[in-house]
Amino acid sequence: MPIRRKNNLLVEPPSAATGDIAFNLIVFFLVCASVQPDSGRKQNIPSSETVDSKQEQKDENIEVSLSRTTVSINGDPVKQDQFVPRLKAKLAGKPRPEDRVVVVKSKPETPYQFWIAVTTGIEEAGGVVTLQLEEERTVTVPD
């Protein structure tokens, strides 16, 4: 009886689709890489009505005024590197959150980058940021 020889031929995987597979893998990883999670900073700003209703308390609150490049606490201009320590000193001895309200008043031309830096400093010092916006009033002139 003849004995069958074992087939020792090398079997290669088909290489015709390798290019397509590589292309698909590139697209897949590009799409995955472009989906980056956003990062940032949470901020809790009390609504303006709440602030208005406590007019008496508002007068006692610390006021931080911002212009394009300068910052002042209760009207006194402060250097940026001294801002947090000065504010911390003013907030010392005020454990209640309602006493730690810092009213931020910005000039219209204040850039967002500067505003973020200052409000970060306020939160770092333990203050609660509250915005004071200029009201727009419509006046009807009688005929």
Place this chain on the structure above:
Amino acid sequence: MKIARKTMKVEVPSMAMGDIAFNLLVFFVILARAQDDSALQWTPAKTERVESAGQSKVSIVLDKDEKLYVNGQPIGQSQLEGMVEKLLEGLPAGQRTVLLKIHNQAQANRFEPILEAVSKSGGELVHILEEQRPAAKP
């Protein structure tokens, strides 16, 4: 004499089905991303500490031309509060995150009313910022 017709079996090649499905998947993923605000041009402000913003249903962009967008759609300032309220309707606290993507040179008279509108509509503000790494000391 009758000639017998040759009947040929024609089958749709099913070999490439997986590839086709995969390509369709990638196509729709890219299409879905094109509807978001990633095409808008703005530069984030820098800060030293940032944390993950998490998931959000509302994303507000104030681009470099100070144009306002909600979830990639242009919108007017007066419509913003109502729009955010509508998008956040029925969501419990903790899931009412609103992502704020404001160009770093935008001015206060433009971005402060946005903050107020989001605050009034009950949104939880998250400023999208870029981490500023401290400069290496020589």
